[in-house]
Amino acid sequence: MPNTESFTNWENLVKKQLKTEDIYTILNKDNLEGIEVKPMYNAVQEPLKNLPKVEESTxxxxxxxxxxxxxxxxxxxxxxxxxxxxxxxxxxxxxxxxxxxxxxxxxxxxxxxxxxxxxxxxxxxxxxxxxxxxxxxxxxxxxxxxxxxxxxxxxxxxxxxxxxxxxxxxxxxxxxxxxxxxxxxxxxxxxxxxxxxxxxxxxxxxxxxxxxxxxxxxxxxxxxxxxxxxxxxxxxxxxxxxxxxxxxxxxxxxxxxxxxxxxxxxxxxxxxxxxxxxxxxxxxxxxxxxxxxxxxYVEDITRQIAEKAWDLFVEIEENGGYLEQLKQGVIQKEIYKHAVEEQKWVEEGKIKLIGVNLYPKLEVKKSADDLYSEKEIKAVRWAEMFE
CATH class of the missing domain: 3.20.20.240 (Methylmalonyl-CoA mutase)
Incomplete structure (x- = not known):
């Protein structure tokens, strides 16, 4: 059982350090995965199964x-x-x-x-x-x-x-x-x-x-x-x-x-x-x-990722399977949308790359449209925008 009193003490300590009562707005951090990340954890919704590796040692x-x-x-x-x-x-x-x-x-x-x-x-x-x-x-x-x-x-x-x-x-x-x-x-x-x-x-x-x-x-x-x-x-x-x-x-x-x-x-x-x-x-x-x-923290985001991945798998299957969705261009388009949004975060500095968009030696030379195509799945490095 989570210790409510201990959690409240931690909250009060954070409020004191940040000099504000509105700590959750300040500590909230967006991500492109659609995963809810809490600033602090004192419990897990449901303990996950411990799954071993196939190999004894990596x-x-x-x-x-x-x-x-x-x-x-x-x-x-x-x-x-x-x-x-x-x-x-x-x-x-x-x-x-x-x-x-x-x-x-x-x-x-x-x-x-x-x-x-x-x-x-x-x-x-x-x-x-x-x-x-x-x-x-x-x-x-x-x-x-x-x-x-x-x-x-x-x-x-x-x-x-x-x-x-x-x-x-x-x-x-x-x-x-x-x-x-x-x-x-x-x-x-x-x-x-x-x-x-x-x-x-x-x-x-x-x-x-x-x-x-x-x-x-x-x-x-x-x-x-x-x-x-x-x-x-x-x-x-x-x-x-x-x-x-x-x-x-x-x-x-x-x-x-x-x-x-x-x-x-x-x-x-x-x-x-x-x-x-x-x-x-x-x-x-x-x-x-x-x-x-x-x-x-890791248990919670593991559960959320697993649920989202399974839901997508079911959606792909309901629409004819991977190869059919690939032939229709659906897979490529969905990856393209996420990739372009991610690239915008790099361009805006929300995703930080030292020497690229933070303490940079480079400047933007290519747009996201130059790098990506919604008709093709191709590898693109974030830094290519600046190179």
């Missing part, structure tokens, strides 16, 4: 480099490498996947999305070829594109569920434990943490419709959306927070995209990966099942 994934073979246990592979033993391998190349036949002792995962977003179809032949491989997770549902294109959090999750439903209808419910979800994690620290937790809840709910009780395998990577070409070192801070959100939120694997947006060097690749190492081995946040479980 995989720290590096882009493959020969010099890393001895110390790194998980690689993202773009081309074939001989004699990689006792490693966890994430395949990111369709042509490469065709020529790999893992042994039973190997751990291979597919990051190849079988959805063709532009054509509005599933590549059924590719899906069946991947299912024929001895991979731990054969089918990737990639919603990192949607995050980088400016989709709201609940849109990303609703779309992930709708894409899952399309795959089940095509390939059968037996694929539920063969799917990997590739998700981009943005800079809204607690919201992104709640996003992964909420997705576990709604995916688990969907699997129960088919008599299963599955937890989603989540491959989380840092977003491109909030990265800038100028002041690239700030990108390191942003991506470190994103990796922390992913680990605390319960991702099974994490990967840091290169913090240098427009180029890549051996040094920048090493530094990008070592962000994960510091978090895992010095902060020790990659081993917990559900570290934020019990936090009133």
């Amino acid at each position: 995989h720290l994934v590096a882009a493959y480099h020969e010099s890393l073979e001895e110390d790194v246990f998980a690689f993202l592979l773009e081309q074939n490498v001989e004699n990689l033993q006792e490693k966890t391998i994430f395949i990111n190349n369709k042509d490469l996947a065709e020529h790999i036949s893992p042994e039973d002792t190997d751990q291979y995962f597919s990051l190849i999305d079988v959805f063709d977003e532009k054509a509005g179809i599933i590549n059924e032949q590719l899906a069946k070829e991947l299912l024929g491989k001895n991979f731990k997770r054969n089918i990737c549902i990639d919603i990192s594109l949607h995050q980088n294109a400016g989709a709201a959090i609940y849109q990303q999750l609703g779309i992930a569920l709708a894409k899952t439903k399309e795959l089940i209808e095509l390939l059968g419910e037996g694929i539920l434990n063969k799917i990997l979800f590739r998700i981009a994690v943005g800079g809204n620290y607690f919201f992104e943490m709640a996003k992964l937790r909420a997705f576990k809840l709604v995916f688990n709910q969907l699997t129960k419709e088919y008599g299963a009780d599955e937890i989603p395998y989540i491959f989380a990577e840092t977003s491109w959306r909030n990265k800038a070409v100028a002041d690239a070192e700030n990108n390191l801070i942003r991506s470190t927070l994103e990796l922390a959100s992913a680990m605390i939120g319960g991702a099974d694997a994490v990967y840091s995209n290169n913090y240098l947006v427009d180029k890549s060097t051996a040094n920048s690749e090493e530094i990008s990966f070592k962000q994960q190492i510091v978090l895992a081995y010095e902060s020790i946040i990659n081993v917990f099942e559900d570290a934020s479980n019990g936090s009133y």
